Amino acid sequence: MKQLLTKTSRMELSEKELTQFINKFQDKVFRTCLGFVQNTADANDLTQDVFLSVIESIDGFRNEAQLSTWVYRIAVNKSLNHLKKRKVRNIFQSLDKLLFKPGTGESHHYVHTPADEQETSQEAARLLNNALGKLSESQRVAFTLSKYDELNSSEIASVMGISVSAVDAHIHRAKRNILKELQHTEVGQIYKK
Amino acid sequence: MKRENLKTNSSCRRIADMAWDYHENEVGLQLKNEIEDHLQNCEECQKVYQQTEAVHREIDKQKNMLAPPFISTGIINQLKNNTRRSLSFSYLLKPAFAALILVLMIITGVYTGSIVAGKIYASDEATETDGTVNLIADQHLFQEADFYTPGFEYLNE
Numbered sequence: 001m002k003q004l005l006t007k008t009s010r011m012e013l014s015e016k017e018l019t020q021f022i023n024k025f026q027d028k029v030f031r032t033c034l035g036f037v038q039n040t041a042d043a044n045d046l047t048q049d050v051f052l053s054v055i056e057s058i059d060g061f062r063n064e065a066q067l068s069t070w071v072y073r074i075a076v077n078k079s080l081n082h083l084k085k086r087k088v089r090n091i092f093q094s095l096d097k098l099l100f101k102p103g104t105g106e107s108h109h110y111v112h113t114p115a116d117e118q119e120t121s122q123e124a125a126r127l128l129n130n131a132l133g134k135l136s137e138s139q140r141v142a143f144t145l146s147k148y149d150e151l152n153s154s155e156i157a158s159v160m161g162i163s164v165s166a167v168d169a170h171i172h173r174a175k176r177n178i179l180k181e182l183q184h185t186e187v188g189q190i191y192k193k
Numbered sequence: 194m195k196r197e198n199l200k201t202n203s204s205c206r207r208i209a210d211m212a213w214d215y216h217e218n219e220v221g222l223q224l225k226n227e228i229e230d231h232l233q234n235c236e237e238c239q240k241v242y243q244q245t246e247a248v249h250r251e252i253d254k255q256k257n258m259l260a261p262p263f264i265s266t267g268i269i270n271q272l273k274n275n276t277r278r279s280l281s282f283s284y285l286l287k288p289a290f291a292a293l294i295l296v297l298m299i300i301t302g303v304y305t306g307s308i309v310a311g312k313i314y315a316s317d318e319a320t321e322t323d324g325t326v327n328l329i330a331d332q333h334l335f336q337e338a339d340f341y342t343p344g345f346e347y348l349n350e
Binding site for chain 2: 015018019022023026027029030031034035038040044047048051052055056121123124125127128131147148150175176178179182183185
């Protein structure tokens with residue numbers, strides 16, 4: 001990655017260097033995006049989008065932050081924007097269903113799993129998605145980077161641009177809110193193990 | 194089945210709030226034993242804990258997922274397309290556009306210049322003609338008036 005940092009423009013990067021860079025970060029970026037959007041297809045699209053943005057704006061990267069921090073920051077921003085757009089889209093879809101197609105059920109496309117575990121896993125995915133949806137933006141970012149990417153508090157603080165204690169507080173509140181959400185959830189498929 | 198007991202029973206609420214930390218082994222030994230004792234005797238808290246476990250399993254499952262293979266190929270192809278597009282614009286379209294603007298400016302300049310020059314020539318001619326007309330009119334008037342006006346001596350000559 002040193003090569004990448006010394007290049008001043010993306011035009012100077014060779015295909016091999018780009019491939020190395022993408023291979024190094026692709027799983028991390030994919031996991032981050034998946035943690036936010038909870039959908040593999042969307043996470044895949046977002047991952048590509050993140051890399052295009054990173055490479056196209058590599059000229060603007062001035063080593064002030066670590067490259068990984070910068071990549072995570074772009075991935076987080078893209079994912080949050082995606083969630084906002086999805087929220088607006090869902091509102092319009094609900095309105096559309098309410099006004100024009102009453103009675104049609106809402107379809108969720110969670111992470112794909114094998115058929116034998118599908119029912120339980122889908123229930124857990126629904127539960128997780130609902131619980132994550134109840135978190136504030138900062139709580140969600142801190143929680144996702146902590147649990148999905150296993151970043152430590154100081155790394156998360158660099159990505160979010162806040163203090164380490166604030167990160168810890170966000171993670172603590174996120175866990176509490178998720179548990180609160182679980183306590184109010186009806187008992188479902190999850191216990192059919 | 195609602196968790197009504199959890200809302201009223203403070204010890205259940207306390208255990209439920211610690212379910213996450215307990216699962217992640219982030220509680221002390223004493224607290225761990227206390228939670229385990231409680232979970233053995235409380236069905237409601239067991240269910241909360243099972244849900245917490247299920248959510249953890251889901252996170253672990255997602256965490257172990259990898260990005261689709263050949264993602265880098267797709268990204269590089271997209272970058273190439275973008276670069277090709279930007280190259281073609283910057284290296285061909287931009288100079289062509291600039292040349293076109295320059296030619297248009299020259300044509301407009303020449304055309305405007307010719308119009309302005311034509312107008313100036315026409316106005317010069319008009320001024321000369323007006324001067325002649327005025328001179329003739331003055332001559333006529335002064336001849337009729339037939340009086341001496343200083344500075345217009347030449348008219349009466």
